[in-house]
Amino acid sequence: MSDTVLADAPAESATPATTLRQPRLPRWAPLGLAAASVALGAGIGAAAGLESRVQWGLLAALLYVALTLAAAGLVEGRRQAKDRLATSLIWVSFILAVVPLASLLWETVARGSKVLDGFFLTHSMNGVITLEPGGGVYHALIGTLEQVGLAALIAAPIGLLTAVYLVEYGTGKLAKAVTFFVDVMTGIPSIVAGLFVLSFWIIILDFGYSGFAGAMALSILMMPIVVRSTEEMLKLVPNELREASLALGVPKWKTILKVVLPTAVGGITTGIMLAVARIAGESAPILLLVFGSAQINANPFEGAQSSLPYYIYEQWANGNEASYDRAWAAALVLIAFVMILNLVARGIARWKAPKH
Structure with missing residues (x-):
C-alpha cells in the first residue's frame, strides 16, 4: 500500500497549479488608447465640421475614457475596469487643467518676448507716443x-x-x-x-x-x-x-x-x-x-x-x-x-x- 502511494505522489505533484492571476492589458495600452482616441477625435471633428481644436480635444478625452473602460472590461474584468476608469478620469482632468495654463504661458512668452529687453525694463513711457514702438515698464x-x-x-x-x-x-x-x-x-x-x-x-x-x-x-x-x-x-x-x-x-x-x-x-x-x-x-x-x-x-x-x-x-x-x-x-x-x-x-x- 505504501509503495503504491509513493509511486502515485510524483504524478500528483506534476499536475500544474491553478493560477490566480487575471489577464492584464499590456503596458503600452494606455498610450495606444490615447493615440487612437486622438486620431478618432480629430477624424470625427473634421468629419462633423468642427473647426475648433478644443472641441477635437474634448472628443478625444471622452473617447479615451470610453475606450479605456471598454478595453479593461473585456480583458481585465469589471473590478479592474472601474480602477482603470478612475485613473483615466484623473489623467484627463489633469491634462484639461494643464493645457490652458501651458497655452497661456506659451502665448505670453511668444508675444511678450518681442520687446522685452534691457531697454524696456529701464525706461518709462514719459514722452513716448503710444502709436510708435519704444518706451518701457x-x-x-x-x-x-x-x-x-x-x-x-x-x-x-x-x-x-x-x-x-x-x-x-x-x-x-x-x-x-x-x-x-x-x-x-x-x-x-x-x-x-x-x-x-x-x-x-x-x-x-x-x-x-x-x-x-x-x-x-x-x-x-x-x-x-x-x-x-x-x-x-x-x-x-x-x-x-x-x-x-x-x-x-x-x-x-x-x-x-x-x-x-x-x-x-x-x-x-x-x-x-x-x-x-x-x-x-x-x-x-x-x-x-x-x-x-x-x-x-x-x-x-x-x-x-x-x-x-x-x-x-x-x-x-x-x-x-x-x-x-x-x-x-x-x-x-x-x-x-x-x-x-x-x-x-x-x-x-x-x-x-x-x-x-
Missing part, C-alpha cells in the same frame, strides 16, 4: 514693488497677530466673530476693497490718489490669506513644545515668541510670500486709487503712480500694435515677478523645514 515696475511692499508691511503684522490670538488665546464669542469676518474677507471682491478705501481715504479724509491708497486696498485683500495660512502653521506646532516651555516656568507670551513662532516661521513666511503673489496682479483697486502715470514716481505717498496691472490695461486700451506688444511684455514681467515670489516661498519653506 520701469515706472510701473517701481510702482508695483512699492505698492506690494507697503501692503505686505501693513497686512503681515496684523494678520500674524490675529492668527496668534485665534490659535493661542481665542476662545468664546470674540474668536468666533473674528474667524467669521476673516472668512468673509477671504471672498471679498477686489473692487469692493478699492471702493472702501476710495470712500474713506480719498472722499471723506480728502487725501489724493497715491500708491499708498492702492497699498491699503491690497492689504485688505492680503490680510485674510495671511491669517488663514499663519493659523494653520501655528496649529501644526506640537502642543508638547508649548507644555514643556510652560512647565519650565516660561510665560505664555515668551513661549509664543521663543518657541511657537520660530518653529512655524517657515510656513508663516511661505504664506506671506504667497499672499504677496496673490495681490501682485490685482488691477481693480489700482484703477480706482492709484490712477496711473507715464512718468517715474518713486514716492508712493504723493501723486499718481503706475503699476504693472494698470500698465497692461492702459497699453491694451490704446488699441494699436505697438501698445499690444508692450502690454504682452509687461504681462510677461508680471508673471516672472509672481513666479520668483513663489520660488522664494518654496525655498524658504525648504530651508526652514524641520530637520530629521
Whole structure:
C-alpha cells in the first residue's frame, strides 16, 4: 500500500497549479488608447465640421475614457475596469487643467518676448507716443514693488497677530466673530476693497490718489490669506513644545515668541510670500486709487503712480500694435515677478523645514 502511494505522489505533484492571476492589458495600452482616441477625435471633428481644436480635444478625452473602460472590461474584468476608469478620469482632468495654463504661458512668452529687453525694463513711457514702438515698464515696475511692499508691511503684522490670538488665546464669542469676518474677507471682491478705501481715504479724509491708497486696498485683500495660512502653521506646532516651555516656568507670551513662532516661521513666511503673489496682479483697486502715470514716481505717498496691472490695461486700451506688444511684455514681467515670489516661498519653506 505504501509503495503504491509513493509511486502515485510524483504524478500528483506534476499536475500544474491553478493560477490566480487575471489577464492584464499590456503596458503600452494606455498610450495606444490615447493615440487612437486622438486620431478618432480629430477624424470625427473634421468629419462633423468642427473647426475648433478644443472641441477635437474634448472628443478625444471622452473617447479615451470610453475606450479605456471598454478595453479593461473585456480583458481585465469589471473590478479592474472601474480602477482603470478612475485613473483615466484623473489623467484627463489633469491634462484639461494643464493645457490652458501651458497655452497661456506659451502665448505670453511668444508675444511678450518681442520687446522685452534691457531697454524696456529701464525706461518709462514719459514722452513716448503710444502709436510708435519704444518706451518701457520701469515706472510701473517701481510702482508695483512699492505698492506690494507697503501692503505686505501693513497686512503681515496684523494678520500674524490675529492668527496668534485665534490659535493661542481665542476662545468664546470674540474668536468666533473674528474667524467669521476673516472668512468673509477671504471672498471679498477686489473692487469692493478699492471702493472702501476710495470712500474713506480719498472722499471723506480728502487725501489724493497715491500708491499708498492702492497699498491699503491690497492689504485688505492680503490680510485674510495671511491669517488663514499663519493659523494653520501655528496649529501644526506640537502642543508638547508649548507644555514643556510652560512647565519650565516660561510665560505664555515668551513661549509664543521663543518657541511657537520660530518653529512655524517657515510656513508663516511661505504664506506671506504667497499672499504677496496673490495681490501682485490685482488691477481693480489700482484703477480706482492709484490712477496711473507715464512718468517715474518713486514716492508712493504723493501723486499718481503706475503699476504693472494698470500698465497692461492702459497699453491694451490704446488699441494699436505697438501698445499690444508692450502690454504682452509687461504681462510677461508680471508673471516672472509672481513666479520668483513663489520660488522664494518654496525655498524658504525648504530651508526652514524641520530637520530629521
